[in-house]
Amino acid sequence: MSFSITARRSLAALFFGAAGLLAYGLVTAEGTDAALLERARGVFRPLPSTAHVDDYPHSPDRVELGRKLFFETRVSSDGRTSCASCHNPSYYGADSLPRSVGVHGQPMPRNAQTVFNTPLLISQHYGGNRVSVEEQALKALTSTFAYGNKSYEEAEEKLRALNYGPLFDKAFPNEKEPVTAEHWAVAIGAFERTLLTPGPFDRYLKGDTRAISDDAKRGLDKFIGYGCASCHNGSTVGGQSFQKFGITEDYWKATGSVEMPQLKGRDKGRFHDTGKPEDMWMFKVPQLRNVAMTPPYFHDGSVATLDDAVRVMARLQLGRQLDDRDVKDLVAFLQTLTGDIPPQFANVPVLPVAPFRAN
């Protein structure tokens, strides 16, 4: 459609003298714009309006329960840890730390990724050991790093003691036992599936070529042309495959990554989860949605700035040394992937008032 508008304007330009000369400049820019948009549409898609799926039916009550549970700290073994501890609205759904801090202040070996748009990814976590956001939320309950409960039953007892019964009843009507760890996970998933962050790039993909700057357009052109988009593509601009980190050289030579005591050495990526030699150094490709808002970068937060992260990626994955102009353009493009924080996430819910663990 935008092509035919361009064609019509092009025709008009032939008829209108001086105005035509002016219009000719526009036509050229628009012609380029149209071609770039066409290429972009072959690689990327706008974000959908929600990430709900048939496997996990949702309702407003279920989403609202999930919203509350997301911010609930009292189910954790130190009483202070919630999903929001590592996925904090103040830091665009991440925690702005190189590596996260778990329950009881434990150091974690990896960087927390933003919760935004994650239901659309191939899996959760850098090693892909959690497929859905629901699986992630369920297993977090008994993870010694996350909530630290000894069993799902322990978590369920806390939820009942915290007066969540009536909210689970509403969210899971006609269930014999509404308060279960599985329902905790389904409710949190229902909430997380609403946390999508369309931004200027989506408006661009939908045809508004003025939604992004000329720098960003040059960056987009390079992002596709240099090969970044071979892994970072789709609606989430990445997050759809596992790839080896460090094609041209060992990743830690470029990132300065240190050994992790919890991983008994270098982080070997998916290998820690599968034990398969072919998974050595394989990591989930991160989505790049909101990447400008979520430093530091890589699985261990070893690179502080987006400029440096872009340089490192070009060098390690594509064998390319970027110049300053490249970096400026690519970063300008990446900034168009910043969306607004969903209001249901920025606005923190009041949680059930409950007698709690008094002694």
Next chain:
Amino acid sequence: MSFSITARRSLAALFFGAAGLLAYGLVTAEGTDAALLERARGVFRPLPSTAHVDDYPHSPDRVELGRKLFFETRVSSDGRTSCASCHNPSYYGADSLPRSVGVHGQPMPRNAQTVFNTPLLISQHYGGNRVSVEEQALKALTSTFAYGNKSYEEAEEKLRALNYGPLFDKAFPNEKEPVTAEHWAVAIGAFERTLLTPGPFDRYLKGDTRAISDDAKRGLDKFIGYGCASCHNGSTVGGQSFQKFGITEDYWKATGSVEMPQLKGRDKGRFHDTGKPEDMWMFKVPQLRNVAMTPPYFHDGSVATLDDAVRVMARLQLGRQLDDRDVKDLVAFLQTLTGDIPPQFANVPVLPVAPFRAN
């Protein structure tokens, strides 16, 4: 004024036959209402609209900076602790734990009180070792329990690295060095001084006698008559004096309080701060604003429910055994002290994007 309206209605009642009989009932209720309101006004005041004071000039930029700093975790020594860790919007400005969890997951010996309305109190903390909210915010930076910085300089360096410079410049114009620990404290104080929570009881005190229920009115009557209001008075319904906890018997016999390793035994209140024998067992009287929303109760969160807390207080401080009706009425009154969460607090700010501690 409400007295003269009553008088006029009373006069009208004499003239209007059957309507007069009906009106007479109203007159009686209104007469009682007017008398109770008059007594209440002798003890309590509505909350002011802000708690700003001349000593700490404020501006919108200063309040907004304080709001950001309140939620900022990266200034703490574990990168995960902010004012909001213990003063969480989800729990009405407290943390809903018996005793708080400090930086690096350290157990704290005392219960966190709500941040709402606290600038209006005689001091901060149960022992009163922080007079203003500004002093509290300043000293928290180097407290080993709170932010755990080794010095104010360390905190200031972090603030600069986190890109707070321009925000301090705006909030503290014409200052040679805007980014200082003192300005951190003044900004956070400026924000906290906006966190007041008027509720139904304020509307009542301003003359709307239908703003609170009949149960609540009976509770108010008892609250004054039984002597609760001798300590819990003023606009904050407490928080204006230090008193001995446990007049009629040792407090731990009623509360079940256990010894605290950090305090080397029983919590002796203000004595831990002053070392004076006369301060033994003296605690700041808590405000009762939002008390229904902030269990568990007392300095160590040793009592789980508001019903039990009311019984314990009557027994320990006033030597009175309450019956179930008393408790119901008193709790109904206390519930009228619940205000709405200020929107600038529930709505969490986005914090500066900054390269942070990458290695």
